[in-house]
Amino acid sequence: xxxxxxxxxxxxxxxxxxxxxxxxxxxxxxxxxxxxxxxxxxxxxxxxxxxxxxxxxxxxxxxxxxxxxxxxxxxxxxxxxxxxxxxxxxxxxxxxxxxxxxxxxxxxxxxxxxxxxxxxxxxxxxxxxxxxxxxxxxxxxxxxxxxxxxxxxxxxxxxxxxxxxxxxxxxxxxxxxxxxxxxxxxxxxxxxxxxxxxxxxxxxxxxxxxxxxxxxxxxxxxxxxxxxxxxxxxxxxxxxxxxxxxxxxxxxxxxxxxxxxxxxxxxxxxxxxxxxxxxxxxxxxxxxxxxxxxxxxxxxxxxxxxxxxxxxxxxxxxxxxxxxxxxxxxxxxxxxxx
Amino acid sequence: xxxxxxxxxxxxxxxxxxxxxxxxxxxxxxxxxxxxxxxxxxxxxxxxxxxxxxxxxxxxxxxxxxxxxxxxxxxxxxxxxxxxxxxxxxxxxxxxxxxxxxxxxxxxxxxxxxxxxxxxxxxxxxxxxxxxxxxxxxxxxxxxxxxxxxxxxxxxxxxxxxxxxxxxxxxxxxxxxxxxxxxxxxxxxxxxxxxxxxxxxxxxxxxxxxxxxxxxxxxxxxxxxxxxxxxxxxxxxxxxxxxxxxxxxxxxxxxxxxxxxxxxxxxxxxxxxxxxxxxxxxxxxxxxxxxxxxxxxxxxxxxxxxxxxxxxxxxxxxxxxxxxxxxxxxxxxxxxxx
Numbered sequence: 068x069x070x071x072x073x074x075x076x077x078x079x080x081x082x083x084x085x086x087x088x089x090x091x092x093x094x095x096x097x098x099x100x101x102x103x104x105x106x107x108x109x110x111x112x113x114x115x116x117x118x119x120x121x122x123x124x125x126x127x128x129x130x131x132x133x134x135x136x137x138x139x140x141x142x143x144x145x146x147x148x149x150x151x152x153x154x155x156x157x158x159x160x161x162x163x164x165x166x167x168x169x170x171x172x173x174x175x176x177x178x179x180x181x182x183x184x185x186x187x188x189x190x191x192x193x194x195x196x197x198x199x200x201x202x203x204x205x206x207x208x209x210x211x212x213x214x215x216x217x218x219x220x221x222x223x224x225x226x227x228x229x230x231x232x233x234x235x236x237x238x239x240x241x242x243x244x245x246x247x248x249x250x251x252x253x254x255x256x257x258x259x260x261x262x263x264x265x266x267x268x269x270x271x272x273x274x275x276x277x278x279x280x281x282x283x284x285x286x287x288x289x290x291x292x293x294x295x296x297x298x299x300x301x302x303x304x305x306x307x308x309x310x311x312x313x314x315x316x317x318x319x320x321x322x323x324x325x326x327x328x329x330x331x332x333x334x335x336x337x338x339x340x341x342x343x344x345x346x347x348x349x350x351x352x353x354x355x356x357x358x359x360x361x362x363x364x365x366x367x368x369x370x371x372x373x374x375x376x377x378x379x380x381x382x383x384x385x386x387x388x389x390x391x392x393x394x395x396x397x398x399x400x401x402x403x404x405x
Numbered sequence: 406x407x408x409x410x411x412x413x414x415x416x417x418x419x420x421x422x423x424x425x426x427x428x429x430x431x432x433x434x435x436x437x438x439x440x441x442x443x444x445x446x447x448x449x450x451x452x453x454x455x456x457x458x459x460x461x462x463x464x465x466x467x468x469x470x471x472x473x474x475x476x477x478x479x480x481x482x483x484x485x486x487x488x489x490x491x492x493x494x495x496x497x498x499x500x501x502x503x504x505x506x507x508x509x510x511x512x513x514x515x516x517x518x519x520x521x522x523x524x525x526x527x528x529x530x531x532x533x534x535x536x537x538x539x540x541x542x543x544x545x546x547x548x549x550x551x552x553x554x555x556x557x558x559x560x561x562x563x564x565x566x567x568x569x570x571x572x573x574x575x576x577x578x579x580x581x582x583x584x585x586x587x588x589x590x591x592x593x594x595x596x597x598x599x600x601x602x603x604x605x606x607x608x609x610x611x612x613x614x615x616x617x618x619x620x621x622x623x624x625x626x627x628x629x630x631x632x633x634x635x636x637x638x639x640x641x642x643x644x645x646x647x648x649x650x651x652x653x654x655x656x657x658x659x660x661x662x663x664x665x666x667x668x669x670x671x672x673x674x675x676x677x678x679x680x681x682x683x684x685x686x687x688x689x690x691x692x693x694x695x696x697x698x699x700x701x702x703x704x705x706x707x708x709x710x711x712x713x714x715x716x717x718x719x720x721x722x723x724x725x726x727x728x729x730x731x732x733x734x735x736x737x738x739x740x741x742x743x
Contacts, residue, residue: 122643125617153639157616226640226682269617275637277712278495279463279607287625299613301491303564305460342680344564374615 071109071147071200072139073099074132076158077119078151080178080189091118093182095149101182101190104197104246105147112144121151121177124158126267126378132158133165136173137263140166145200146173149193152223152231155209159218160375163207163399167262172200173207175218179229188212188229195243202248205256207399208240215241215248219401222342222369235343235369236403255400268294268381273374275299275340276306289326295334295377295390298323299370304337304346327361332387334380336394338365338373363394365402372401409447409485409538410477411437412470415457416489418516418527427519429456433487436520439528442535442584443485450482459489459515462496464605464716470496471503474511475601478504483538484511487531490561490569493547497556498713501545501737505600510538511545513556517567526550526567533581540586543594545737546578553579553586557739560680560707573681573707574741593738606632606719611712613637613678614644627664633672633715633728636661636700637708642675642684665699670725672718674732676703676711701732704740714739 075081075095082089095113099105116135117128136146146169150158159175166173176196178189196210207218211232220234241250272293274284288296300306306323326333339346345367365373376398380390397404413419413433420427433451437443454473455466474484484507488496497513504511514534516527534548545556549570558572579588610631612622626634638644644661664671677684683705703711714736718728735742 120643122639123645127617129616153643154616223640223679224681226642226677226679226684228682231679267617270619271615272618272622273613273615275611275613275708277609277611278467278492279465279605279716280610281608281629281631283629284610284626284631287629288622291619291621291625293619293622301460302561305458305491307461339564341561341564341569343562344566346564370613378617 068110069108069201070144071105071111072144073111073113074135074146074148075113075115076117076121076124076128076132076148076150078121078149078177079181080149080176080192081118082181083183084181089181091120098149098182098189098193102193102197104194108197108201119151121154121158124151124154126161126269129158129161129165129267130265133162133263133265136162137166137169140169140171140173141261143171145171147196147200148173148175150175150177152177152179156221156223156232156369156371157375159207159209159221160369160372160401161267161379163219163401164376164379165263165265166207167264167398168257168259169207170205170261172202172204174200175209176211179227179231198243198246199241199248204254210243213243214239215243217400219372219399220369222371224342233342235345236367237343264379264383266382267378269378270294271297271374271377271381273297273299273370276301285323285326289331289333294381295336296323297336297338297365297370297374297377299340300337300346302339302341303344304339304348304364306337324361327387334363334377334387334390336363336365336373336377338368338370363391365394368402376401406448407446407539408482409443409449410482411449411451412473412484412486413451413453414455414459414462414466414470414486414488416459416487416515417519418487418514418530419456420519421521422519429458431520436487436527436531439520440531440535442532446535446539457489459492459496462489462492464499464607467496467499467503467605468603471500471601471603474500475504475507478507478509478511479599481509483509485534485538486511486513488513488515490515490517494559494561494570494707494709495713497545497547497559498707498710498739499605499717501557501739502714502717503601503603504545505602505736506595506597507545508543508599510540510542512538513547514549517565517569536581536584537579537586542592548581551581552577553581555738557710557737558707560709562680571680573683574705575681602717602721604720605716607716608632609635609712609715609719611635611637611708614639623661623664627669627671632719633674635674635676635703635708635712635715637678638675638684640677640679641682642677642686642702644675662699665725672701672715672725672728674701674703674711674715676706676708678708701729703732706740710739
């Protein structure tokens, strides 16, 4: 039998309806018992690490989950993590950066419907996860609604539908169809040394650019000592860089440039507020004006992965130049390189 | 012949490739000439109101476009507005609030590919717009990639694909197939008095909640005198409201509650950072804890419409209670009521 470490963290997949609203109460052992593919095929070792609505999962929880998953994986276990869907895209990105080159499969899953509901997707998602875990693919993945996705690529695209997640590039590693894994793309596995790097710094802000956004929003953020900014820009990465009055320092782009170039040397990553398609700062004149350097292109990363990667780079003690180089590199498939 | 006012504002649909990147240079008259459905069926009266990349369209531009479109419509013209795609979702929401109950069709369109490119979607989008305009539906609409959408409902979901827009509820008014309009949903038209309300206030910030987001981000925004906040919350509208330390004032939800309840009386609207599905603050225990009052639910509105509606409500001089009531009401199909 395959060894499987199951890490329960809460979420809808562990929730029941209460008078106060749905909240996580079901233990991970109870969940596992419902899944014959896990009961019969795996020697499973469950741990209830957390029991939280994922709204409350924070960067310290990421470190705890990463350590548990890393050590279990290093000991030859496959790993299944159950998690709420609200912040699944953030946690899955965090684990992708924290657990480098795992030598077993680490799968995150969750559900949009309570396990007790007749139409629940909890059992399907757990079953599909078990089926994919049997494949033995190295790396960190999210299995949801029949899709196997690179964990650093996902984004929550629907707040209520069971088809809640998609990848920002629209590609899946595989689908699970009639209990079989059907590969959609070539698996990218690394044979590099496995490593744990589980420190994150939370002084990062994602800011969405909106029309006529007053420029002092950036002063506000920088004055409070935020160490990095992820800009959710328009379209392919466009940010107003100048006004009709012509003073570039007086608008968003100019202020950002100043923040990077002055003593503060604040890393500013540019992503797109469109869920899909990523950024291309060379496409439009407005993009070229803010082109890197000094700004860092998020390329085709998700906003979630860009935000978490900044938290992780800062947590690793990287300076601006090191962060810039990190953003040109794919640690876990989060960007398409070359 | 039908009377058609065409308002050019720039964008990719008016852009050519230059050495410095794509930028708007093509006049709206040149564009119209390429579309037989407009040339032959309409007595068209084009005006080049702006020539901007839509990254730079601001709330004063919205007012200018709204006034032009309103007066043209009040004089019995159908109206076609060409616009860049980056901020089309914001401008289309703004016009929906500013031009109440128009007595003709007002259609916004744009393109993802330059008109000079062989694969351009500019000609298709203009042609489809003309075909829909001939139907004579009252109201403000966006026509893009064969879809006719309620203008207050759209969101840019892809930064590069021609299928760049979707509605947050996944419903379209109609599709344009082989030069015919095929209705997908019943047209909702109002016979109420038409009216122009074109003032917007730009001191609104959309803030995306991320895991472990330091709480002082709200102090930062409020200290700078922002008058309203649109929270892009997790999933169905969840925001961390308490920490494991138990002091609700020390976390985001608590701080927001304070901002609303104290002398500042800052309106805080909760939307979802998931593109689709909207918010439902009653679903989870974490949602109920921040339930309205004091916070205002964005229901199934898009983030863009919620942001612009706040700008518009403030521009109309509404106080917190009036804004709350406005958010329970649909002005232009932006929320599903009842």
